[in-house]
Amino acid sequence: MKIDCSITENYLKENGRRYKNTDVRMRLAQFTSKDNINSSISDLQGWSDAHPRKTYLEDLLEKYPSIKLSDYGVPKFCPSVLGYQKEVCPFGRCNAEVSTKCWNQIMEDES
Known part of the structure; x- marks a missing residue:
């Protein structure tokens, strides 16, 4: 990004x-x-x-290029399910539309 x-x-x-x-x-x-x-x-x-920063979605697609995506172009589950985020979804209950916001967040740098 x-x-x-x-x-x-x-x-x-x-x-x-x-x-x-x-x-x-x-x-x-x-x-x-x-x-x-x-x-x-x-x-x-x-x-x-x-040295671009990646979104959670870019990282996931790099690791799992064949993953099934929703009509919104993201997985049907929140990135927190895979441990991308330390807390539960920051946008509240994750549905397909909200999940798009989650997956398109910039990843924190690894320390």
């Missing part, structure tokens, strides 16, 4: 993901001019595009 790094919230999340296991000093960019900011955004966008 492509992330727009020109949006501040997305930039901060992706930058944190990029430098997750890196020395804190390397995370701090020196923004001395608008050009440096634009260059940093462009650089991070390139990294983010090269």
Whole structure:
């Protein structure tokens, strides 16, 4: 799933993901001019595009390409059934329409 790094919230999340296991000093960019900011955004966008985040559905289809999907294009059960989520469905009772929201959530990074 492509992330727009020109949006501040997305930039901060992706930058944190990029430098997750890196020395804190390397995370701090020196923004001395608008050009440096634009260059940093462009650089991070390139990294983010090269390292896309997966949705639960993309991960499932990668592992089980022949799984039967509903008319909504997702399995007929909630991702929490397979342990993708730590808690029961965050959207309430999972039906076919709600299940689409669940399956299209971005997966948390593995630690």
